[in-house]
Amino acid sequence: MAFSLFNWIGLGLGSALVLIPTVRWFWKRFDMPSKFALDIIRKRKEDEKEAQMWASIELQIQEEENKKREYYLKQRERIDTAGKSFDKNQEIDVWSKLGIKVELDTTINQKTDSKIASETFELTMENALPIKSNNQEPDWELIKKMSNLDIPQDGVPEAPDLGSLDN
Numbered sequence: 001m002a003f004s005l006f007n008w009i010g011l012g013l014g015s016a017l018v019l020i021p022t023v024r025w026f027w028k029r030f031d032m033p034s035k036f037a038l039d040i041i042r043k044r045k046e047d048e049k050e051a052q053m054w055a056s057i058e059l060q061i062q063e064e065e066n067k068k069r070e071y072y073l074k075q076r077e078r079i080d081t082a083g084k085s086f087d088k089n090q091e092i093d094v095w096s097k098l099g100i101k102v103e104l105d106t107t108i109n110q111k112t113d114s115k116i117a118s119e120t121f122e123l124t125m126e127n128a129l130p131i132k133s134n135n136q137e138p139d140w141e142l143i144k145k146m147s148n149l150d151i152p153q154d155g156v157p158e159a160p161d162l163g164s165l166d167n
Contacts, residue, residue, distance in 0.1 A: 099145060
């Protein structure tokens with residue numbers, strides 16, 4: 001029995017209609033990873049999550065250490081600069097930058113220095129707040145400058161609003 005071309009095409013189509021669903025069923029049924037492979041995949045996912053968690057914790061710890069280090073450095077700098085005072089020239093410069101004319105007496109008598117150093121001073125209520133009997137006229141220039149402190153000045157930036165920084 002010889003098949004014609006039409007018969008061969010029909011035989012191929014019929015076998016394809018039977019074999020394609022059968023192969024698909026076998027593929028879906030037996031092309032699954034084994035339990036061992038599923039355990040390995042699950043373990044890898046858990047390890048990735050754990051590594052990511054530890055990396056974030058280490059980053060947070062590093063940030064906290066950096067903040068502590070910066071805080072201690074600032075504290076040390078404050079302590080180092082707290083005990084320093086100005087010399088007379090720097091003091092004159094500071095007062096002049098504030099707009100106050102100051103003339104410091106640079107000639108100090110050594111005898112008065114030694115006399116002051118040798119005297120013992122006892123603090124009592126009478127000498128704690130000495131009352132000046134001479135009525136000197138107040139420094140009106142200083143009072144005028146102090147009264148204008150709330151008015152914005154050119155070249156001086158405005159102070160930040162501390163209430164908004166807490167948010």
